[in-house]
Amino acid sequence: MIKITNLQKFYRTEEVETVALNDLNIHVQEGEFVAVMGPSGCGKSTLLNIIGLLDDLDEGSYVFNNVEVAKFNERKRSDLRKHNIGFVFQSFNLIDELTVFENVELPLIYTNVPAAERKKRVEEVLEKVQIMHRRNHFPQQLSGGQQQRVAVARAVVNNPKLILADEPTGNLDSSNGNEVMNLLTELNEAGTTIVMVTHSEHDAKFSDRVIRMLDGQVIMETTTV
């Protein structure tokens, strides 16, 4: 599903050029659950952003579902993103002005799903993450674990092929963290490909494969199964 070859990514300021990702190669099969680990600043999040088409690469190739997307413009990326990729962030990133229901509904609005269909799908997914009873609450009224469940619901409501999770349990206590990991595992078992960046060895055990990075390069890959 994802095939990245010879990826180079630089960050430039006026005086220095920092290499964020250096000649990096990654393959992710459809249906895989991959964890990306490494110390702070090793380039994990940059990689995730590039996979999610939120950031562009400077050199190399990125084939997503057999299509070369490295040179896509913003509109095409946005299009591809909203139909294929769901995101889960460490800090949940829910919109404060929208209720739980509206937050989850948002991706469906952006993909022009009719209102009746939206309602059905949002309710389905809220049931699935067991937050239906809080559908009319605002994010600030929820606990961290509940907020992350909403974020996961929002990420999957469009039935994306790929979920990118950036330290999804980073702001949660262990029981809430486990709940979220179980949710991701369920999704993966249902066929969704997952790429997750994490610092937690415990969370990494939920994945099929762990990619370890250092200074912008992959240094080791291990299979956990």
Place this chain on the structure above:
Amino acid sequence: MNTENIKTAWRRLKNNKFYTAVNVLGLAVSLAAAMLIILWVQDERSFDKFHHDHERIYKVSSHLVGDGTKNVWLGSPSPVANLARENTNVEIASRITYDGNATLRNDSTHLKVSNMRILHADEEFFSLFNFPLRSGQVNTLFQQPKNAFLTQSTAIKLYGDENVIGEIFHFDDEQFTVVGIIEDFPQNSSIKANVILPLSYYAQRFTEYGGNGNWKTIDEDLGNYGFYTYMKLSPTASSSDVTNFVNSAFLKARNGAHFVDFSLDRLEDLHLISADGNKSALHVVQVFSIIAILLLAIGAINYVNLSTARSMESAKGIGIRKVIGASKKQLFFLFSTETVVIFFTAILLAVALVFLCVPAYNEISGKSLSFALGNMQVWLFISTAIVVTLLLAAIYPALQLSSFHAISALKGQLGNHFSNQTLRKALVVFQFSISITLIISTLIIGKQLQYIREINLGYDREHVFTVPLPYEAVQHIDAIHQELASVSAIQSTSLSEFYNLMDYGNATGDIEWSGKPASSNIIVARARIDEKFIPLMGLEFVEGNNLSGLPADSAAFVVNEELVKQMGLQAPYVGTEMSLHNIPGKIIGVLKNFNFKSLKEEVSPIVLWTHAYSSTLYVKTSANKTEEAIAAVAKVYEKYPSDYVFKYNFLDSQFDDLYKSDNRTGLLFNIFSGIAIFISVLGLFALTTYAAQIRIKEIGIRKVLGADVLGIVHLLSKDFILLVLIAITIACPVAWYLMNEWLSSFSYRTSISISLFVSGGVIAVLLAYVTIGLRAMQAALANPVNSLRDE
């Protein structure tokens, strides 16, 4: 704009009550103030435009030919209308004249109504102008010289009803029949009266009273400029051709004696540009229009500044939406919706404010304005303003917000928004430049108005009141003087021709002296006085003496310095022989110049003499005794019954009346400057709040490291204070230029001193410092642990 967007916008606004309030309040107040100004400007521009073909209606003014002195009379001789009718380009010509201060008496109830203005109209009047009748027929007015039209409100005053056709009233010792009722003259009409009589009555009376010298009918009288001549020209006519035609016809009628040049001015222009070319009224309208635009700009700037400043807060939401798949267009509409919601609320509030303020505004502006929701001009102006504001306020931040990078946005980074900051600073400078210009202008206008109030007019106007006496009383003036002399509250009394000592327009060119150059054409004011007038008013002599009260006075003239200067005499002046209206005499005294006209004009020449009839009683009383004095005069007045009612007028209030419009302009200016300053300060307050908010962590760290409250206040204020200082340097020359222009309409004007600019600057800095300081103090006093824990 869909409901989703409106809902989100509404919640965002609700969650940020402070900024929403600042935005809505600032916009609403500036919109309301601008709307009120537009109403005023609209009214000023609407004068005499309600007549059909108003753009083709002209009025004749007379420019007296003098040696270098400009003297414009608003009237023209009665035959001018007849002369004009000879020209084929003149479709209609009409002449009117007025009787001011008339008293009407109801024939059956004997009720008297005074202060009435009588308009004597010729038969063309109603075909030229649109003054609609409520009842009666136009032609009936002209069937009998003693027929009359009353305005609706005059009818109600005199009869308590407007169905009064056939009723009789008395005026001028004659009996008139009401044959029609007309609508009250619109407030924006330069032609106004309470009663309309046919000109034939005036003409008949003129002839009965012996005419004017050799001219025995009004159609012959080429020497009386008390008529107002109006004409409608054909659509293709050139007004200068008609002017030339009238001028040469008049020159021919006067056998080649060139006294006067007429001009034709469009009637609708005359309210703002007077016949002598004075455009000060127009300038006031222009200045107020500009202030309206500036107020809108100031309100819009608050909006732009706050929305760009707060774009960082919006950044996260935008980032998320972008990640989820929102397009630029969708984001743009989302954020525009917020602006639309704010503007919509602000407009509603502004309309409410306008309705609320109109009564007080009318009181202040002396107008009777009303705001109709269907007033398209106001909406056109407002919607133009809103579109411009939206372009500036909504599209700029919305575009900027929707186009930045999603990842940076998620991290709360907006990258290097140098331009954004610079724009905001430039706008604050612009806003404060306007406010400071207005502050300085307000100070200068105030100083000028005070200067006028306190200027030495050359006489003592305190505790002096005037009473116009009817003929019946004037005949017994000696007895009146004698009786009033015994009243302790009255210091002195005098009878003179000065109906208004501060705005006296009775003048002539009919003055001769030996050695008068052939080219000289002095226009000299003339007023009859008695020997008590000069001491009563405290006028000062530079040479010679007062009148004596003896028969010798009939050959004596008291003149002012300006006259002897214009006559080209050398001191000593006393003894110089001269004649006025062919009545010979000698100068017996020269007075120091005093102001008998508006301070907008230089002192002009004047002759005081005793010859014949005058009718205004001057009474000098003292503080605390005015009521007693008025009562005593009223008692004497009633001894000589006439058709007139007792009326008095203090010179102080005459003086205030004369500068009423200037004082009103000054007051309006104060109010609108106040509003501009309020909105600017509101914006500054919000910006400081915002600055304190985003620097809260920095403030916390500094406090932990040992910064004191004052240091923090200084940290937060120094950037803003610098902007205010820049604004001061911009505002000073602008204010100086504008105020110089305004002052130039006064002949007597205060100086523009440096101290006014310093005060203006200090006021601005203080306002800014207090505003910023309050907020900064709050931020500085906060517990640093709270702000640091926030992260």
